[in-house]
Amino acid sequence: MNTASTSGPQEKRQELVRALSLVGRGDRVALETVYSMTSAKLLGVIIRIERDREAAEDVLQDVYLKVWRRAGRFNPDRASPITWLCAIARNTAIDAKRSAGRKTEVADDDLPEIADGCALADEMLCDKEDAARVQDCLEGLQGNHRRSIRMAFFDGLTHSELAERIGVPLGTMKSWIRRGLESLKGCLGG
Amino acid sequence: MADTPEEPMLAGEYALRVLEGEELAEARRRLLSDPEFVREVQWWEDRIGTWAEEVAPVQPTEAVWPAISARLEGAEDTGNNVVPIKRGPAPWSIGLALAGLGAAAAAIALSVATPTTVPVPVPTETQVASSEGQLVAQLASEDAAIRLASLIDPDGRRLTLTAAGLTPAEGQSPELWVIPDGGAPVSLGLIPEDGRFERELTGDEAGLLQAGALIAVTYESSIGAPHEAPTLPIIVAGPLDAV
Numbered sequence: 001m002n003t004a005s006t007s008g009p010q011e012k013r014q015e016l017v018r019a020l021s022l023v024g025r026g027d028r029v030a031l032e033t034v035y036s037m038t039s040a041k042l043l044g045v046i047i048r049i050e051r052d053r054e055a056a057e058d059v060l061q062d063v064y065l066k067v068w069r070r071a072g073r074f075n076p077d078r079a080s081p082i083t084w085l086c087a088i089a090r091n092t093a094i095d096a097k098r099s100a101g102r103k104t105e106v107a108d109d110d111l112p113e114i115a116d117g118c119a120l121a122d123e124m125l126c127d128k129e130d131a132a133r134v135q136d137c138l139e140g141l142q143g144n145h146r147r148s149i150r151m152a153f154f155d156g157l158t159h160s161e162l163a164e165r166i167g168v169p170l171g172t173m174k175s176w177i178r179r180g181l182e183s184l185k186g187c188l189g190g
Numbered sequence: 191m192a193d194t195p196e197e198p199m200l201a202g203e204y205a206l207r208v209l210e211g212e213e214l215a216e217a218r219r220r221l222l223s224d225p226e227f228v229r230e231v232q233w234w235e236d237r238i239g240t241w242a243e244e245v246a247p248v249q250p251t252e253a254v255w256p257a258i259s260a261r262l263e264g265a266e267d268t269g270n271n272v273v274p275i276k277r278g279p280a281p282w283s284i285g286l287a288l289a290g291l292g293a294a295a296a297a298i299a300l301s302v303a304t305p306t307t308v309p310v311p312v313p314t315e316t317q318v319a320s321s322e323g324q325l326v327a328q329l330a331s332e333d334a335a336i337r338l339a340s341l342i343d344p345d346g347r348r349l350t351l352t353a354a355g356l357t358p359a360e361g362q363s364p365e366l367w368v369i370p371d372g373g374a375p376v377s378l379g380l381i382p383e384d385g386r387f388e389r390e391l392t393g394d395e396a397g398l399l400q401a402g403a404l405i406a407v408t409y410e411s412s413i414g415a416p417h418e419a420p421t422l423p424i425i426v427a428g429p430l431d432a433v
Contacts, residue, residue: 032259041245041247057254070359082242153241
């Protein structure tokens with residue numbers, strides 16, 4: 001399962017791009033390579049949102065079936081392969097949670113931790129430069145704005161769920177997120 | 191930038207997935223009708239997407255990969271031509287149209303009388319005869335791998351479409367949407383992944399399917415169609431034109 005354990009992040013990223021390209025042409029062995037290289041990362045993303053391991057593993061299955069269908073549309077010029085895969089995982093997990101109308105509460109202690117910055121780059125094929133820039137801009141945000149945006153992202157929460165979780169009025173939460181995104185956009189030059 | 195003074199960060203909020211209710215409906219409408227908004231959502235997704243790399247990995251149990259592999263086998267065995275349409279309890283009702291869709295849009299009569307006959311290319315070997323007064327939408331993905339030709343008969347009561355190359359994930363099906371000018375998307379129900387499909391239109395549907403309306407396809411859950419609103423990504427989209 002550790003196909004690329006000896007190579008560096010850049011080589012890993014290239015290997016993942018190659019494997020995704022083969023998956024796009026219907027190569028199932030390549031899908032297993034993609035799975036070996038990325039499933040633990042994607043499960044980490046999904047579990048934070050689903051908050052239940054069994055449900056998260058069901059979502060993980062759906063995610064790789066989507067990857068199988070969509071790999072032909074992956075564009076390596078637009079995003080790093082792991083960012084693309086994580087986005088599919090995050091969106092699939094959020095869709096699953098919202099369509100089931102689930103609102104389970106699990107203490108954050110039980111969830112995978114979130115590293116500062118891109119500390120896991122070696123292991124996880126990070127696009128270090130892009131991630132560092134976004135991270136720097138995020139660090140520059142006002143505390144409440146940063147906290148709300150990060151919680152929205154990692155836990156997959158809506159405006160009203162965030163307001164409830166943090167204990168502020170809905171209007172305040174919307175304003176924090178909006179102003180945080182505005183600062184972020186200015187910093188990133190969007 | 192497609193942000194407006196009233197909704198300065200709608201694309202970012204959509205990408206972050208914090209939106210609900212009316213704001214979510216507005217974002218979904220613009221996803222189908224405003225290419226600049228789509229680019230902005232992608233800009234945000236590509237940037238905030240890098241945060242996901244911070245999450246610590248969790249090794250899946252060993253049963254997961256064999257389950258995925260088995261589902262792939264099952265998907266291949268169902269054949270790849272015409273996929274049976276799974277219908278919900280009220281498959282073609284548009285009673286669930288989004289709030290905000292005006293009655294005016296539904297009341298617009300389908301009225302097209304262009305007196306020319308243009309051959310209508312269709313993406314498969316199936317030939318569909320053209321005739322006066324049809325409305326046609328020819329949709330294709332950038333690489334032309336996905337193609338969809340839809341025809342509305344001159345009396346506006348019959349939809350014929352030919353689809354090719356649609357590849358939804360297991361448990362999902364292609365869903366057809368119409369977006370009336372200035373209105374919210376309305377589902378026209380599920381369509382096949384490959385092959386030809388025909389059905390009668392209701393009067394309400396015919397009212398929405400007028401020249402200039404947008405037609406779009408998304409992948410949605412096979413259960414529960416017609417859905418209330420489409421989800422990203424938009425697979426193909428384009429205008430309905432008079433022939």
